Amino acid sequence: MNDTYQKLATDTRTYVRLRGELARATAVEKTARIIALVLTLFCAALILVIALGYWSVMAVIALQHAWGSLFYALLTAGSFFTVTAVVLYLLRRQLFLNPLVRALSKILTFDEPDKDETL
Secondary structure (H helix, E strand, C coil), rough: CCHHHHHHHHHHHHHHHHHHHHHHHHHHHHHHHHHHHHHHHHHHHHHHHHHHHHHHHHHHHHHHHCCCCCHHHHHHHHHHHHHHHHHHHHHHHHHHHHHHHHHHHEEEEEEECCCCCCC
């Protein structure tokens, strides 16, 4: 009888240790996925800002040659960026907040274990 309790205690300690390791591995995986998401968004935003800067300079130069006035070319580019900023601000929930929350909730919610899975 004592041997049965000894085996039960050993199995319980092993089970608790394995569940702790599973929790740590899951936390590390979710943290890595969040960091990868943040780095991807940062790199995409940086590339987009660099490209926008290049395109705006090229557009100002082209408009200056077409219209013959640097002032009107800069005014047009500035107006375009102002309108774009207002539109992005008005659509910030649909374009930025909702997809980010959806991606983070997919990462942070618990996955249901398979029905075949045994511990």
